[in-house]
Amino acid sequence: MSGGERTPSYLSVGLSVGGDWRVTCHTYPDRGPILAVDAAGMSLVVSAKQDTPNTDQINFAYALLAGVNDYLNACETRQFEAEESADPATEKRAA
Numbered sequence: 001m002s003g004g005e006r007t008p009s010y011l012s013v014g015l016s017v018g019g020d021w022r023v024t025c026h027t028y029p030d031r032g033p034i035l036a037v038d039a040a041g042m043s044l045v046v047s048a049k050q051d052t053p054n055t056d057q058i059n060f061a062y063a064l065l066a067g068v069n070d071y072l073n074a075c076e077t078r079q080f081e082a083e084e085s086a087d088p089a090t091e092k093r094a095a
Contacts, residue, residue: 015039032057 021039028034032048046064048057 013044015044 015037017039021037024036024038026034026036031051032053035046037044037046048054053061
């Protein structure tokens with residue numbers, strides 16, 4: 001690195017999910033698992049730095065699970081609300 005002060009790196013990646021996706025967890029007998037999220041011809045891979053996951057990776061997996069669960073709940077709520085507002089029978093029942 002030449003000149004200047006060192007600053008932390010920053011990476012931001014966005015994924016707008018369509019119908020061309022796949023999520024897979026690859027497991028192996030002699031190393032930690034690899035989580036792969038494939039969409040739009042790209043792949044995001046999540047794995048532990050070491051062959052054997054430690055507490056950091058377990059905590060990360062729990063945080064990832066919680067975030068995915070929140071995302072799922074928000075998607076289902078939004079879908080339900082959209083279906084309710086598009087259903088004319090719903091308006092009749094409310095009246």
